[in-house]
Amino acid sequence: MIAERLKVEPEYSDLADQFVEQRIRAERMSRRNASHGETTFDAIYEQLAISLGLTLDRCERMKAMELKTELDVSIPIMSTIAEIRLLLEQGMRVVLISDMYHSADFIRSLLHQCCPDIASRCKLYVSSEHLKTKGSGALFHHVSEVEKAPLSRLSHSGDHPQSDVMVPRRIGARGTVRSEGVLRSWEKPAVERSVRCQILSGRARQYRLQGKSLQAQIGYSIAAPIFAGYVAWVLRESEAAGIGTLGFLARDGYLLSRVAEKLQEAGLGQGISIEYVYSSRAVWRLAATTSETYESTLNWALLTEKETTVEGVMTRLGLTSSDLPSADPFVVEMSRADAWRLAPLTSKRQAALKRVLLRQEMAEKSLAAAAKQRDLLLRYLQDKGMLSTQRTGIVDVGWKGSSQAALARILGEDRPINGFYICLASMGKRVSASPMQAFCGPPDQAHFNDAWIGKWAPMVEILATAPHGSLNEYSEDEQGNVIPVLDEQGLAITAWGYDDLVQGCLDSVRENGELFQQESFRTDSIESLRQFTNLLESPWLDKEFAECIGRFPFSPDSGSRTVGEIGPIISLRNAVAFLFGNQRTRNEITIWPNGAGIRSGRAARLVLSGNTAGGLHSLFLIARGRIDLLVPLPIKRYLMQKLPLPVIRFIERLLLGKVVSG
Known part of the structure; x- marks a missing residue:
């Protein structure tokens, strides 16, 4: 600073x-x-x-x-001040002890700034003045002598586990730790030597000390630096491109749009109209479907995800069970015991359903539904000002640009729309006439790559969701206005405490807007995103934090009726299944194994911990004769560059267990 x-x-x-x-x-x-x-x-x-x-x-x-x-930057810890005042009211003798290189006069000036009553009533002992420290125990002995109080009667509290707790106890005094002033893991600066990050860190601690919920703290300390930096960049880029309207796509755009409004209040991008647009990839993809793309949409709808059913596929195509040909043997079978709605869509059922849905009459019904949704979508966007003569843009978290690609097909190349994202996968659906920009672009894209997106996208979306359900379809009210029809998943998100997270984020943007608006804050914002994911996989993560995030409602399949937790408490059996399962099995158990492990029992936590999991998985690979998979990729590449081809082939056969000695 x-x-x-x-x-x-x-x-x-x-x-x-x-x-x-x-x-x-x-x-x-x-x-x-x-x-x-x-x-x-x-x-x-x-x-x-x-x-x-x-x-x-x-x-x-x-x-x-x-x-x-x-x-200028020192802030009081009100809980400590309140406790000292209470002790003084009770007639207790209170002295203040500090290991600090500053003089006693300067420390007293800090006290007068926040609590003059305490500064005037309590004696102050500072290590720099007496040349004795708490860490050595000498300062405690000195206080005992001057105050004529035996060490056994000295009760000391502070935030350092060694100097304030262990040392007093070792010399016969009492020592208790006060952790209020210690930065929590989610409050630490993303960039240690960044002045902005240090200021944000101190303000985040002060926000917590006001008694805010953990959800609000997460919004203030984590969501705000990430999203405010991203949205500030979007507003600057939009101004440069002459964009007049920005549509923030539901649900991930809900908090982003609120942040944009706060930044505009602070003076950034005030000439841009901010609109929150109810949308979903499924509805927009259906709306973009034509006779030429129907089979492609059908294949997409049939993608097997957890708990996908016939009903789920039909919904994606704008159909219901009543649209199915009642005489078809497959339809008859699925009608029994409500199987079309409850039974998982196996590969055999998937093939049978595809055969039915490829019939001309089924395609025509789906295309009619697509045309209706397309018409309603265009009217809805027109009402939102998204189809004005000015250039428009859409804002989302990520990750492939599917919604933008669908909208581009609907609007055509004559009406290009800019797309802004935090990250973009390399396999994103690029549209030449509708440019896509990533906040974490080069050179940061090397870190925020497809593997990172695959691992962390659901966790980032926790921060950027909305307290309402997903869009099922567009409809009309009695006055002929286009309205979004939503599911009820938002109830679980609200019950978790998402409104507190939103409020915490907006409080941070209001208090720190001057920092977030700085163009150079982009680097700090990206580092905040990196710090968040590093925190999520830290083995020393606070259990309180793991409990809060782990309880967040989550469903791997957007069409699923079942909503679980993103980091649930899991049994030892499920922990082992996670360890040896494929990716689909893992996702069904937990999206966040580190959080689930911290929340679970010792046995499950041990299995899911990095070292144990790595060791057990290695034994598993050896047992299956796949020792080749234990060789790190950089070593493989190096050996393939240096060794002759016959030697490489021999080593491969040896590691795969295909060479028998003897």
Whole structure:
């Protein structure tokens, strides 16, 4: 933060780039040179002056700048202040102890800034003044002597597990930890040396200390930096392209559209009309279907996902069970015990259903439904201002641009629409007349690739969903207005607490809008996305966080009637099935194995942990004679480049167990 202030001061701009590293080094060196193990603010700057070649005058002004910055950004921990006030009211003697290189006078000025009553009533002991530290225990002994209180009567609390808990206990005092002021894993800065990220981190902690729900904290600390940076980029790109209207596609565009409105209130992209558009890939794909593309749409509808049924396929084609030919043997079979609605769509049933749906009369019914949805969609978009003479754009999270491709087929090349996404898969449905742009484009695309999207897309969509159901179809009300017809999945999302997440995100955008609007924040925003996914797979993830995210309602199949949890508590049996199952089996058990493991019992958690899972899977591959799969890919590539082909073939046969010795 000091370095950023130095950049805007012409006299010090030459020092800004090296300040952070040299400041850290100066503190380390001054501590090393101190025989008593503690240093002072003046000693640090003496060392810094030598390293940077500062004159006495420049050194003093830099010291003043750092002290002012400390005063500007320090925030009180109200729960600690409240507890101290309560102890004082009860007549307890309270002293304040700090391991800090700043002087006691400066620490007292910080206290006067937030709690003058405590500053005036409590004695203060600072390590830099007494040259004794809590970490060594010497400062506690000193306080005991001065206050004439035996160590056994000293009850100390602080946020450092060693200096504030273990050391007091070791010398006979009582030590308890106070964790309120410690940054939670989801509050830590995405870029350690980014001033913006440090400010956001401090404000996120302060937001939590106001008693906000964990969902609200996630919205403030995680969703806001990711989505505000993305939406700010969308607004800037849209202004540059002359886009007049942006349609944020449901459901992932719900929170994004709310963020856009907040950024506009702060002055960004105010000339652009923001519209929230109820949409779904299934409905738009059906609306784009013609006689030439019917079979392609049919094949897409037949894709087997978890719990896909005949009813699910029919819905995707705009049909109902009453549209089926009642005399067909397959239809007769599926009519028994309501099987068309309940029975899973096996490969055999899939082939039989495809035969029925390829009949001309079935195709005509589906195409009629497609034409109706196409007409309603165009009227709906017209009402939203999406078909005006100005260029328009659509905004989504990702990942293949299917909705944009469908809309492009409906509108034709004469009316191109720009598409904006956080990430795009390499196999996305590109449309030449309708450009697609990815926030995490080159060079970040090397990290946010197809494998990343396949693994993390559902988890990102948790943050960017909506407190309402998915679009089933477009319809008309009694006045002839086009209205969206939604399912009821939004009820579970609301029950989880998504409204709190939205509020937390919007609170953050309101308080930090000046940071999010900066063009250079794009890098911090992308790093925030990377940090979020790293947090999700961390073995040290807070259980409280895992419980909250793990309970989020989720269904792998958009047409499924069953809604489970994205990281459910699982049994040992399911953990083992996950370990050795194929991708479909894994998805049926959990989308988020790390969270599920943290929430589950010890045995399941052990199986799902990285080292155990890797070891068991290795044994499994060896047992199946697939030792070749244990060789890391980079080593395989290196060997294939260096070794002669006959040797490579022999090694392959050896690893596959096809070479028998003897």
